Amino acid sequence: LAVNKKLRTIANDQSLWITMHLEGKMPPETLPKILAKGCQHLSLYHHEFINNGSPKFAKNFQLKYLAVENDSSHMDGEDTILPELAISCYGLEKLSVYVYPRNFAKASKMMKCIIQNSQTLKVLYIHDLDQCQRTMSFESVKLIITLCVELTELSLAYTNLSQESIDFICENLTPKIEKFDIRWDDDFGDKQLKKLLNRCNKLTELNFCGTQVSNKSVPIIIETLSPTL
Secondary structure (H helix, E strand, O other): OOOHHHHHHHOHHHHOOOOOEEEEEOOOHHHHHHHHHOOOOEEEEEEEEEOOOOOOOEEEEEOOEEHHHHHHHHOOOOOOOOHHHHHEEOOOOOOEEEHHHHHHOOHHHHHHHHOOOOOOOOOEEEOOOOOOOOOOOHHHHHHHHHHOOOOEEEOOOOOOHHHHHHHHHHHOOOOOOOOEEEEOOOOOHHHHHHHHHHOOOOEEEEEEOOOOOOOHHHHHHHHHOOOOO
């Protein structure tokens, strides 16, 4: 009995639940139980839900970091549990997701999550699992860039954005941005980089690998970012 009581005390120690990194198979009911323990940083990596349960998530104001990566081919991008988790969050500071294109339609739950956390989000990573399609429409990109004015880090690697979306980002991204990643987007070139640097001159990290940026942009990069990059 004494051992059981000690184990129960340890299990209820909130400090053990603040940061949780989960991977592999799990019942979906695990997630709300972890959140109820006071989890503030939750990472799900190559996970698989082992039944078709539909857990209910209470409004969560304590989760600050949510990272989701899942490349399980059998799911075919039809996971409905994670979007439900996402829209239960109201104070996220960092959201990192590897997604399928339809997850970021203008009216999707992932977009709703970003909108309702737009005043607190400082770090946003959106990476695409299906690079053959466009991850987000222009309307979705416009919402994110317009509302998320507190961002200091933005990564849109492999998202295959349209020219209109890229131009809007470069002309309207918050000047508070310090890290920007636009890898492998063919519509990001010298012209777009110049627009971006005219607005965002505090960058400490800039990744445009696989884009159309050429050596012509070296002088403006040096001139604009030498104090910070």
